[in-house]
Amino acid sequence: MALSEQEMRALREIEQSLLADDPKFGASVAPASGGGATQPTGRLTMRSFALIVLGLVLLLGGVALASMSLWTVLLSIVGFGVMLYGGIMALRTPAKPGGAMQNAQSRARTRSPRSMSMEENFRRRFEDRQ
Numbered sequence: 001m002a003l004s005e006q007e008m009r010a011l012r013e014i015e016q017s018l019l020a021d022d023p024k025f026g027a028s029v030a031p032a033s034g035g036g037a038t039q040p041t042g043r044l045t046m047r048s049f050a051l052i053v054l055g056l057v058l059l060l061g062g063v064a065l066a067s068m069s070l071w072t073v074l075l076s077i078v079g080f081g082v083m084l085y086g087g088i089m090a091l092r093t094p095a096k097p098g099g100a101m102q103n104a105q106s107r108a109r110t111r112s113p114r115s116m117s118m119e120e121n122f123r124r125r126f127e128d129r130q
Contacts, residue, residue, distance in 0.1 A: 006123075041094055048090035055083025 003011065019026035058079025065072035 042091055043093045043095045044090045045093055048086045048093065051086025051089065052083050053086075055079045055081070055086055058082060 056079070059076050060079070062072045062074070062076025062079055066076065
């Protein structure tokens, strides 16, 4: 769920005040790219999918052939390793740039006037309580 402009502004202010109060802590927690949110990961590519499927086939093939020879157990272990590597590769692959922002912008454009007024009413109520 995307944050509203007000929430993003408040989050930035909190982050800046924390960095101003304790720069050493801020340097230890800040991402290597230099401030801001980190890029989302977890994109399943064809290469990682192929490695997962290949590892699964090797694992199941090794288990199925385990009664024939002890060496086929090694095939299962290698299959598990290949499958694990494919999964890690899929988790570490960066998501498409701007994907989340484009989805949030398209949702914001497709809102009906009624939902916009409901959101404005909610904001007014929230601001009145403060």
